[in-house]
Amino acid sequence: xxxxxxxxxxxxxxxxxxxxxxxxxxVFSALSLTLSIWTTKGSQHRAAxxxxxxxxxxxxxxxxxxxxxxxxxxxxxxxxxxxxxxxxADALLNGGSAPxxxxxxxxxxxxxxxxxxxxxxLKQERLLFKDTTTTGNALLTHHxxxxxxxxxxxxxxxxxxxxxxxxxxxxxxxxxxxxxRTIASADDHNVNHLIIVQAVLGALGLFTSLLLGWALIVAxxxxxxxxxxxxxxxxxxxxxxxxxxxxxxxxxxSTMVGRAEAEMLxxxxxxxxxxDDRAAVRAAAAYGGRREIVFRLLNQSGxxxxxxxxxxxxxxDKSVRGVVLxxxxxxxxxxxxxxLTHQAFHDNLTGLANRALFxxxxxxxxxxxxxxxxxxxxxxxxxxxxxxxNDSLGxxxxxxxxxxxxxxxxxxxxxxxxxxxxxxxxxxLLLEEITEHEAVGLTQRLLDQLAAPVAIAGREVVLGASxxxxxxxxxxxxxxxxxxxxxxxxxxxxxxxxxxxxxxxEMAKELGELLGIEHELxxxxxxxEFSLHYQPEIDLETATIVGAEALLRWHSPTRGLVPPxxxxxxxxxxxxxxxxxxxxxxxxxxxxxxWRAAGLVPESFVTWVNVSAKQLGGSGLHAVVQQALEKTALxxxxxxxxxxxxxxxxxxAAGNRARAELKILHEQGVRIAIDDFGTGxxxxxxxxxxxIDMIKVDYTFVQGAVHDAKDAAITANLVNLAHALGLxxxxxxxxxQGQLASLQGFxxxxxxGFLFARPMPADQLKDLLVNGAPQxxxxxxxx
Amino acid sequence: xxxxxxxxxxxxxxxxxxxxxxxxxxxxxASGRIAGAGGTLVRVNERDFRLTVTPNHVRAGxxxxxxxxxxxxxxxxxxxxxxxxxxxxxDGLTVDERALSAVTAASLDGAGPGxxxxxxxxxxxxxxxxxxxxxxHFMAGMHGELVVD
Numbered sequence: 001x002x003x004x005x006x007x008x009x010x011x012x013x014x015x016x017x018x019x020x021x022x023x024x025x026x027v028f029s030a031l032s033l034t035l036s037i038w039t040t041k042g043s044q045h046r047a048a049x050x051x052x053x054x055x056x057x058x059x060x061x062x063x064x065x066x067x068x069x070x071x072x073x074x075x076x077x078x079x080x081x082x083x084x085x086x087x088x089a090d091a092l093l094n095g096g097s098a099p100x101x102x103x104x105x106x107x108x109x110x111x112x113x114x115x116x117x118x119x120x121x122l123k124q125e126r127l128l129f130k131d132t133t134t135t136g137n138a139l140l141t142h143h144x145x146x147x148x149x150x151x152x153x154x155x156x157x158x159x160x161x162x163x164x165x166x167x168x169x170x171x172x173x174x175x176x177x178x179x180x181r182t183i184a185s186a187d188d189h190n191v192n193h194l195i196i197v198q199a200v201l202g203a204l205g206l207f208t209s210l211l212l213g214w215a216l217i218v219a220x221x222x223x224x225x226x227x228x229x230x231x232x233x234x235x236x237x238x239x240x241x242x243x244x245x246x247x248x249x250x251x252x253x254s255t256m257v258g259r260a261e262a263e264m265l266x267x268x269x270x271x272x273x274x275x276d277d278r279a280a281v282r283a284a285a286a287y288g289g290r291r292e293i294v295f296r297l298l299n300q301s302g303x304x305x306x307x308x309x310x311x312x313x314x315x316x317d318k319s320v321r322g323v324v325l326x327x328x329x330x331x332x333x334x335x336x337x338x339x340l341t342h343q344a345f346h347d348n349l350t351g352l353a354n355r356a357l358f359x360x361x362x363x364x365x366x367x368x369x370x371x372x373x374x375x376x377x378x379x380x381x382x383x384x385x386x387x388x389x390n391d392s393l394g395x396x397x398x399x400x401x402x403x404x405x406x407x408x409x410x411x412x413x414x415x416x417x418x419x420x421x422x423x424x425x426x427x428x429l430l431l432e433e434i435t436e437h438e439a440v441g442l443t444q445r446l447l448d449q450l451a452a453p454v455a456i457a458g459r460e461v462v463l464g465a466s467x468x469x470x471x472x473x474x475x476x477x478x479x480x481x482x483x484x485x486x487x488x489x490x491x492x493x494x495x496x497x498x499x500x501x502x503x504x505x506e507m508a509k510e511l512g513e514l515l516g517i518e519h520e521l522x523x524x525x526x527x528x529e530f531s532l533h534y535q536p537e538i539d540l541e542t543a544t545i546v547g548a549e550a551l552l553r554w555h556s557p558t559r560g561l562v563p564p565x566x567x568x569x570x571x572x573x574x575x576x577x578x579x580x581x582x583x584x585x586x587x588x589x590x591x592x593x594x595w596r597a598a599g600l601v602p603e604s605f606v607t608w609v610n611v612s613a614k615q616l617g618g619s620g621l622h623a624v625v626q627q628a629l630e631k632t633a634l635x636x637x638x639x640x641x642x643x644x645x646x647x648x649x650x651x652x653a654a655g656n657r658a659r660a661e662l663k664i665l666h667e668q669g670v671r672i673a674i675d676d677f678g679t680g681x682x683x684x685x686x687x688x689x690x691x692i693d694m695i696k697v698d699y700t701f702v703q704g705a706v707h708d709a710k711d712a713a714i715t716a717n718l719v720n721l722a723h724a725l726g727l728x729x730x731x732x733x734x735x736x737q738g739q740l741a742s743l744q745g746f747x748x749x750x751x752x753g754f755l756f757a758r759p760m761p762a763d764q765l766k767d768l769l770v771n772g773a774p775q776x777x778x779x780x781x782x783x
Numbered sequence: 784x785x786x787x788x789x790x791x792x793x794x795x796x797x798x799x800x801x802x803x804x805x806x807x808x809x810x811x812x813a814s815g816r817i818a819g820a821g822g823t824l825v826r827v828n829e830r831d832f833r834l835t836v837t838p839n840h841v842r843a844g845x846x847x848x849x850x851x852x853x854x855x856x857x858x859x860x861x862x863x864x865x866x867x868x869x870x871x872x873x874d875g876l877t878v879d880e881r882a883l884s885a886v887t888a889a890s891l892d893g894a895g896p897g898x899x900x901x902x903x904x905x906x907x908x909x910x911x912x913x914x915x916x917x918x919x920h921f922m923a924g925m926h927g928e929l930v931v932d
Contacts, residue, residue, distance in 0.1 A: 155924035170919035
């Protein structure tokens with residue numbers, strides 16, 4: 001999940017804009033400063049020029065005075081003044097240093113004059129000055145001034161030499177003054193230019209900054225809009241809760257509830273929350289504590305929708321100041337959970353309790369019976385002749401018959417009694433607070449009820465039943481009572497059907513047989529009486545074999561082939577399941593490695609091994625698996641473990657160990673599948689927390705998928721659920737083309753069942769692998 | 784800043800006057816008569832240190848004097864009705880304008896080289912003297928005659 005700080009698509013743009021604004025200011029400020037310095041320097045130089053130029057005027061007048069004084073015999077040196085005037089004029093025009101005049105001023109460095117008018121004036125000044133000094137010299141040397149040639153286009157008509165000299169000096173003085181004015185005015189121009197350029201620069205800088213600022217605002221708005229649209233267009237339901245009021249609801253929530261946003265804000269929101277859930281929502285808002293809550297919200301059609309919300313405490317975040325609930329509608333999942341839980345405790349066909357619920361009720365009843373010192377009775381009922389009905393009239397007739405039987409059972413028992421169907425044609429009844437006499441009477445009524453004919457498929461069917469009765473609490477162990485009832489039931493069957501037997505210790509002979517199995521199991525393990533069969537797993541799209549499930553077989557020399565259902569429970573209760581499990585793992589790994597080495601199976605081929613809750617709950621399964629993998633050099637990904645849902649979700653130490661073991665194995669690469677999925681204590685919400693790759697949909701749903709709409713819906717939902725969680729869905733127990741077609745319709749990935757292949761010895765599977773995948777033809781040997 | 788701005792606007796104002804004058808002068812130059820104004824155009828060209836008046840004979844009435852300074856120095860223009868020699872001030876460098884105030888038809892202030900100025904005057908019959916009265920300029924030869932018939 002992304003942290004808040006990681007996702008900022010526009011932050012860099014904002015930073016860039018601010019940098020651009022600062023850079024603009026910097027550039028314009030630098031330009032402006034450079035210009036000012038340059039202009040000021042220029043001004044300083046022009047000030048010096050103006051000073052020298054203005055000085056020329058005074059010098060010209062001084063020269064005339066000095067000439068006149070010299071003529072009157074005073075001790076003055078007009079020639080020196082003339083020299084200063086001439087050198088200054090040169091410096092002004094062509095550059096150089098203008099000499100000091102008064103002694104206390106310094107020489108002034110000047111650059112050559114620029115500007116046509118200014119230069120013309122300076123040239124004119126030089127010519128006029130030359131005419132002035134020539135006239136001055138003529139006057140001092142008593143020569144005729146009218147003979148002095150004039151060079152600056154002046155036409156002097158007067159004859160008086162002093163008058164001529166003064167006019168020439170005045171002309172010089174004039175042009176000097178005007179040259180100084182010209183340069184001063186040029187300086188004014190420059191200052192004015194500077195002002196204009198500075199103003200333009202400032203305006204440009206301001207304009208650019210405003211433009212960038214505007215861009216920044218637009219980017220910020222766009223960012224806000226972007227996040228708003230992310231929130232509003234998201235199907236996620238987002239709420240922000242303040243301490244005592246709702247601050248924000250997303251569009252998706254108002255749409256779901258069918259009310260305007262304004263109605264939901266403030267105190268209004270709580271009215272739409274289920275009263276049982278208000279405390280949880282309030283607590284989340286007040287403390288922001290729990291990370292996840294589930295609550296119900298009333299939608300516009302008046303249904304309660306279950307929302308699973310992730311709670312984020314952003315009360316310290318100034319931009320939110322509240323607790324944020326990111327919710328998802330999990331109603332479908334919750335409904336499926338409820339359905340599966342019901343399914344897990346009830347027989348789908350008859351609506352009776354199933355074995356799990358019966359066991360639960362029996363345990364409770366036993367506890368009550370021990371406290372109250374009252375008897376209870378357990379009845380096991382096996383219908384006689386049901387198989388014939390099923391075979392001759394078909395499954396539907398069989399199902400109808402079972403439903404009728406269930407109805408009759410219910411009509412006989414008291415409301416407090418429990419009637420259960422264990423599967424097939426086997427029923428169980430739990431009668432509490434009863435005497436032996438009453439139990440016998442009820443059993444008889446039961447048999448009488450069953451004896452009445454049932455009209456099925458246009459035929460009258462008469463059923464009988466064998467009933468085993470056991471009275472408790474006995475040892476107080478539920479399983480023992482059921483077993484005893486089973487023994488009594490077999491005794492009734494043996495004694496000729498259509499009757500009941502009450503369990504008595506003599507029947508324990510059969511029990512002894514059960515106990516004998518444990519001893520034989522131990523011997524069998526030592527003698528190597530166990531072997532593995534493999535049932536292929538088929539890719540329903542490509543019709544290729546993609547894996548195989550390893551199944552344990554026991555060939556007892558005295559009992560023949562013993563079905564797993566007979567010895568696995570005993571192995572589990574006696575702990576023999578651990579060495580048996582190790583045997584299966586080693587054997588299966590060795591076999592898988594052999595197939596791989598022979599190139600019979602693809603890289604992705606997985607061999608699946610069933611692991612019991614006992615194996616998982618004890619520590620060290622991962623060590624056993626690793627050993628088996630290392631010994632056979634099989635990559636972990638080629639091995640899969642099938643575990644039951646119950647083993648994974650189990651609470652307490654054993655459950656924690658089981659989950660830890662699975663996590664380690666999963667991290668190593670071993671595939672994990674949930675077996676018999678849909679039959680356990682389903683908590684689909686937890687499923688995504690488990691390290692699993694695959695779920696195997698229980699065969700009861702698969703087989704019902706064709707003719708039972710409810711089973712079909714559940715199967716489809718389970719497949720969808722698997723896909724939603726990124727898991728592979730496998731269907732167990734596919735026996736007919738119809739079932740296959742349904743499952744393909746649901747998008748189920750893999751399948752397993754008699755339709756493709758029965759479990760078979762490794763050699764046979766090898767042949768199958770060599771000769772290619774089986775076609776989807778119904779197996780003729782279906783039992 | 785405000786001084787500078789004021790100067791700037793002043794200069795811009797002057798510039799527009801100059802441009803306008805040039806345009807008017809250009810428009811009138813072809814005919815010698817001022818279009819729409821009913822008068823005679825007289826060009827006065829000033830340069831160091833000459834002053835030419837073209838034409839130097841006009842009929843009495845409105846006269847537009849278009850004055851161009853060719854520089855390099857600054858020059859002004861004064862037009863007086865006078866048949867005799869102009870009186871000088873005591874400094875011996877400039878004409879005594881005060882003494883001539885009664886006969887002064889018009890005057891233009893000093894303007895730098897390249898500048899063009901104009902003045903409209905109603906001239907009666909007589910002889911007119913046009914001159915620049917910057918110090919020494921009259922004495923150096925900057926004067927011309929306009930005869931009005």
